[in-house]
Amino acid sequence: MTDEVYSDLMREFKEGKYVFTGELEPEKAGNVNEPIEMAKELLGLVVACNVTDNPQSFAYVSSLAASYKIQKETGMECVYQLRCSDRNRMALLSDVLGAGTLGIKNILALAGDHVSLGDTPDAKPVFDLDSTTLIAMIRKMVDEGKDLGGNDIEDPPKLHVGGAAAPGAAHLKAEVGKVKKKINVGVEYLQTQVVYYTDVLDKFFNELGETDVPILVGIFPARTFGQADFFDKYVAGVDVPPDYLENMRATKQIKDKEKKKEEVDRVNMEFFTGFLEHLKGTPAAGCHMMAVGYPRIIPPLKKIIE
Amino acid sequence: MIAQEQKPMEEIMGYLEGKQKVVVMGCGGCATFYGTGDKKAVDSMAEQLAKEGKEVTKIVMPLGMQACETEKCSIFLQKNRSAVENCDAIMVMSCGDGVQVVTEYTDEEMGLAKEVYPVNDALGLVGGGPKKLKETCQSCGMCELGKTAGVCPLTACGKGLMNGPCGGVREGDKCEIDPDKDCAWVKIYKRMEKLGKLDAFEQMNDPHEWSKMKRPRLFELEKPMGMMDMMGAMMNLNTISGYMSMMFAKPPAEEEEAKKE
Numbered sequence: 001m002t003d004e005v006y007s008d009l010m011r012e013f014k015e016g017k018y019v020f021t022g023e024l025e026p027e028k029a030g031n032v033n034e035p036i037e038m039a040k041e042l043l044g045l046v047v048a049c050n051v052t053d054n055p056q057s058f059a060y061v062s063s064l065a066a067s068y069k070i071q072k073e074t075g076m077e078c079v080y081q082l083r084c085s086d087r088n089r090m091a092l093l094s095d096v097l098g099a100g101t102l103g104i105k106n107i108l109a110l111a112g113d114h115v116s117l118g119d120t121p122d123a124k125p126v127f128d129l130d131s132t133t134l135i136a137m138i139r140k141m142v143d144e145g146k147d148l149g150g151n152d153i154e155d156p157p158k159l160h161v162g163g164a165a166a167p168g169a170a171h172l173k174a175e176v177g178k179v180k181k182k183i184n185v186g187v188e189y190l191q192t193q194v195v196y197y198t199d200v201l202d203k204f205f206n207e208l209g210e211t212d213v214p215i216l217v218g219i220f221p222a223r224t225f226g227q228a229d230f231f232d233k234y235v236a237g238v239d240v241p242p243d244y245l246e247n248m249r250a251t252k253q254i255k256d257k258e259k260k261k262e263e264v265d266r267v268n269m270e271f272f273t274g275f276l277e278h279l280k281g282t283p284a285a286g287c288h289m290m291a292v293g294y295p296r297i298i299p300p301l302k303k304i305i306e
Numbered sequence: 307m308i309a310q311e312q313k314p315m316e317e318i319m320g321y322l323e324g325k326q327k328v329v330v331m332g333c334g335g336c337a338t339f340y341g342t343g344d345k346k347a348v349d350s351m352a353e354q355l356a357k358e359g360k361e362v363t364k365i366v367m368p369l370g371m372q373a374c375e376t377e378k379c380s381i382f383l384q385k386n387r388s389a390v391e392n393c394d395a396i397m398v399m400s401c402g403d404g405v406q407v408v409t410e411y412t413d414e415e416m417g418l419a420k421e422v423y424p425v426n427d428a429l430g431l432v433g434g435g436p437k438k439l440k441e442t443c444q445s446c447g448m449c450e451l452g453k454t455a456g457v458c459p460l461t462a463c464g465k466g467l468m469n470g471p472c473g474g475v476r477e478g479d480k481c482e483i484d485p486d487k488d489c490a491w492v493k494i495y496k497r498m499e500k501l502g503k504l505d506a507f508e509q510m511n512d513p514h515e516w517s518k519m520k521r522p523r524l525f526e527l528e529k530p531m532g533m534m535d536m537m538g539a540m541m542n543l544n545t546i547s548g549y550m551s552m553m554f555a556k557p558p559a560e561e562e563e564a565k566k567e
Contacts, residue, residue: 089513
């Protein structure tokens with residue numbers, strides 16, 4: 001494993017800083033104007049942003065194209081999410097080389113949701129590789145300059161690879177067994193799926209035991225009730241707490257826009273203050289804030305930890 | 307065996323639009339076991355087509371006479387040569403293998419350019435039974451069961467993942483895609499736990515070698531099973547005693563009920 005540091009994200013991990021990352025979602029559009037505007041607002045608040053790859057299997061602007069464009073136009077460092085759902089190992093390899101060529105410094109290697117859950121359900125699901133073998137392939141490309149077939153890569157890509165973990169998975173031991181596979185093949189950091197419950201987080205860290213791999217814990221402060229409700233209903237492996245969901249639902253009744261914003265912020269601060277205070281005492285290396293379109297909540301949330 | 311179900315009548319009638327004389331051909335293999343190509347199924351299809359005003363000739367293939375085997379299939383097509391020659395369409399009540407053997411034989415051996423249509427949709431290689439069946443093998447050409455405690459993740463995992471469950475395992479260890487299905491990787495974990503092989507669970511399995519599945523795969527048997535060999539195998543004492551035991555054994559469902567009572 002190389003000790004080279006290619007990205008600001010990895011630099012912060014190595015320096016032992018408490019790391020904050022954000023999330024940007026390309027949409028079904030011929031441009032990435034909105035995530036670019038969001039990236040501008042997040043500059044200085046987070047060290048890097050995930051750029052989602054067809055989340056929940058809804059087909060959007062390519063995350064590679066979006067990562068490149070966002071990084072180039074805003075200076076925000078991107079974490080290029082790359083799913084196995086839609087590409088065979090050749091396409092994955094090409095995209096990783098493409099990412100290196102375009103100056104992308106971080107990849108989050110994901111299996112991805114099944115295509116049947118999204119807006120193109122008749123698509124042929126690929127899953128030629130899984131998240132573990134994708135991580136192994138990327139490490140081989142970066143560290144050894146070789147592809148899966150052992151062929152030499154001229155000027156290998158210089159980037160880091162992260163992997164996902166799901167603390168809320170119904171069978172935690174099997175989930176942790178898989179996370180350990182990722183650690184064994186050289187994943188450089190882990191980012192968890194959204195967690196709402198402190199006991200779920202504690203059980204996950206206990207089951208995983210000690211590891212040198214830095215772990216970002218995912219949280220999702222919702223900007224609207226609709227966002228929280230969508231997460232609860234459609235995001236695999238995540239249950240939004242009913243009390244939080246009800247409090248968010250109540251904000252729908254407020255007609256005055258400013259008052260509504262204030263109440264949404266209050267509900268989020270009320271819920272996440274306790275969670276983040278607890279997070280400080282866990283082995284987490286940082287927090288991945290999936291506050292999509294909701295940058296104003298990030299500074300007060302960061303304050304709780306800092 | 308290959309599980310299958312009959313297509314909707316609307317689709318079947320769509321193939322037969324403007325056609326009058328129809329041959330309905332069954333299959334004495336898997337389709338007979340699953341009731342989609344046995345005598346009853348052929349009779350029922352013939353009756354429905356007759357109601358729609360079609361002139362139907364039935365070809366029933368008895369148990370053991372599969373439509374997918376040219377040698378067996380040809381006997382029944384030749385016996386009904388005149389109906390086959392004069393028909394506007396042949397409806398085959400088998401999986402896609404049977405449909406294509408009938409197509410190839412009528413075209414290349416009988417010299418008849420006939421429209422041959424599928425009545426059934428094949429749903430995969432399945433095991434289990436007698437009532438509940440599940441797809442467990444996809445004949446990938448490179449069996450991985452030795453690495454996964456006897457459960458094939460390529461088939462039993464909705465995503466075909468080779469290295470552990472995805473992040474979407476639901477309550478009750480169910481699949482992200484379909485809550486009625488079990489998560490294959492939790493099952494593998496539990497099997498490995500029982501076998502004392504959990505260390506292996508944390509080691510990466512290499513990506514599957516799909517090069518072993520270059521389609522279409524062709525085979526040549528050194529010694530094909532002749533009709534006499536088959537008759538011998540069927541009349542074998544062990545075979546007969548096996549079937550006799552099945553006849554007198556209560557099906558598992560009934561056994562469960564009996565226990566409850």
